[in-house]
Amino acid sequence: MPDFAPDTILFDGVCNLCNGFVQFIIRHDPAGRFRFAALQSDAGRALLLAHGLAPAAIAAEPESVLLLSGGRLYSHSAAVLRIAEGLGGVWRVATLGRVLPTAWRDAIYRFVARHRYRWFGRQASCMLPNPALKARFL
Template structure:
């Protein structure tokens, strides 16, 4: 993953689980290999449209985390596994999850995504990054 072109994680900005995942990545990515955009933000909507997706369809699908890497958009379990691998260290082991059929991984992903608001709650608005993290958010 080249430092000059950081990967972008698109996430549901009102989802507590998704915001927790973003905080998890930030704590484990001090070099700033990843940047972030809420699906509800102007930047997030523009990235989705640039890849042929409508924001309403993505949030309803249900999608909660997408990864834009090397000009390609990854979704569902593929996005989560690639993000974990990108964190390096022990998190690369998550890549072993690829041995499971994608249909199984994605079914589990969709199950959690469908229930995320009920299980983890939601916020009224997207989180605001701290001044120190503002440059990593689009």
């Protein structure tokens, strides 16, 4: 494991788009900077509670991605941009999105989040990591 405290990505575990995003991060994060928790998992619910969010409210309308970094919880486009920055390399180009007003970025984010099940589908249950990746999932 890395010698730094990894950031935690909370994701909608039944969303195909979110699961694809997690797989993308795993492929491009060989150092293990990020770890993961499905919003529907016990660990995900505990992290939400610890940061003052009601798991029931999130479960009713789950965000596709939240990022816990340095004790702070990021959501919407801020979470995605910080993840891209954390991946480094060519993925940092995505941080140019910060030139857009936050309201615009978040509107785009919410539009995609609102339609993600229709466009990408959903699974009956959360994905299970393979044994090699199990340590990166809470």
